[in-house]
Amino acid sequence: MVAFGQFMEVLIGGLLAGVLYSLVALGFVLIFKASGVFNFAQGAMVLLAGLALVRALDFLVSHAMPMWSAVTLGLLFAAAVMAITAWLIERFALGPLVNQDALTLFMATIGVTFVLEGASQMLFGSDVYPLRLYPTDAWFLFEGTFPGGILVNQLDVLGGLIAGVLVAGLAAFFQWTKTGRALRAVADDHAAAQSVGIPIAWIWFVVWLVAGLVALVAATVWGTKLGVQFSITFLALKALPVLIIGGFTSVPGAIIGGLLIGAGEKLAEAYLGPYIGGGIEYWFAYVLALVVLLGRPQGLFGERIIERI
């Protein structure tokens, strides 16, 4: 029973950590679905959103503003920063590259990454800033069933709930709204979308704005967990295997990929780790991704690649 209790604890902890990976992966999926661009800058956007939020909060609280209004204002400020960023990216980086090859656009986002990383630290500072938006206590569940109960982090649970709401909202937006449909159309064929009168500049602004807001949500959760700091950008690297497993075009895929990776790496660490010396957590995700690439290159939930011959 003790063994099972431990297994459950590791599993639940892993699944919840996975949801947080999904939160970052979602930003990637959104932009990829809507513009066909693989956005390398998503990690940098999480950093920017987090820094903008935490610095605004610090400033407001130190000027004796009550917590609730400070949080509201801080979130609004961060959202505004992301909106301006979205506009700048569309205007100066991607707008001039309409109709170019996907690889060209990808390279442009790598450039955007460095600019964002530099600019955000220049504007908002480069220390580690603690963010306390959510409770970080732990719950002990099923104390009657297992000795000591199962330790569950409240923050992780909250993060899971937030991710769920976000996904439901985004899925509805993509599937049912006129703008969502236009976004998918642009992803399929820039030129054809232009030819039916869809203004590409506007659509891309919307895409980057939504990705920026998703980054902001991810930043609130991750910032609370790790503190807002530069290393948050490396999350983007963890999101890669999530995307490969879930598929680049699938919102539910990003969630399930995240869950698989989160649970997989924690379980591997706990049960395989002792035999091969530990540290599995850091590379397990990539091995999992490689295996998926061999069998199903479009990911578990990715759209099939349509090619008429």
Added chain:
Amino acid sequence: MSAPQSAPKPATAGAMLAVNNIEVIYDHVILVLKGVSLQVAPGGIVALLGANGAGKSTTLKSISNLIRSERGEVTKGAIEFAGERVDGLTPNDLVRRGCVQVMEGRHCFGHLTVEENLQTGAFTRKDGRDAVGADLDMVYRYFPRLKERRSSLAGYISGGEQQMCAIGRALMSRPKMILLDEPSMGLAPQLVEEIFEIVQRLNAEQGVSVLLAEQNTHMALKYATYGYILENGRIVMDGAAKALRENEDVAEFYLGIGGGNRKSFRDVKSYKRRKRWLA
């Protein structure tokens, strides 16, 4: 020789579309159109004929201004739609004003269903869901095949159905004019005829003007009222469709009727190439 710019413009009053002596350059160096002029009267079907690379698609894209995202630029001349200058407007503005292009090679949104494809065509409209729904029914009346396949992904339907989907999608914007680029490409002759019949009905019943770029000269002249022949970025001949059909040179170069080694108007030394801006 007078400079083209200073010459009087052809009378364009009353034309739905008037292209006046445009010159188009790609990548700042490649001169593709060297002074093309043409007109489409309201309610007309005008064919723009010519071989591969003559500049048909470029002409259409300069009108809809899709060339800008291909690094093309209209460097001389003017384009008027419904009496107003439109060169320099975005494709989005043009669709709002009622001029929409159906691109060569169909370009349906492969991962969207046929119905979603049609709905994206109504993106620029502001007249409400009911009006758009009514037009969706109208498109399905003209293209019953699309109704059958409404929930299939457009990437999986046949080439003919994709062409219908592309035309239907353009219709959803309630255009006054459609720029139809090479609708016959890669389709069986019977299907081409079916599609042209529908285009003709749309023209007659909905009053949509059509500028049709085609390599299939025979088909195009059968349905068009007027035609222009484009060669190497210049209009070398124009006239009523009937006159073009009966013209010996056209028959020889573009319909493959009659013998001889002459393959284009370039080989006809004595042929007076018309300079539209002097006309």
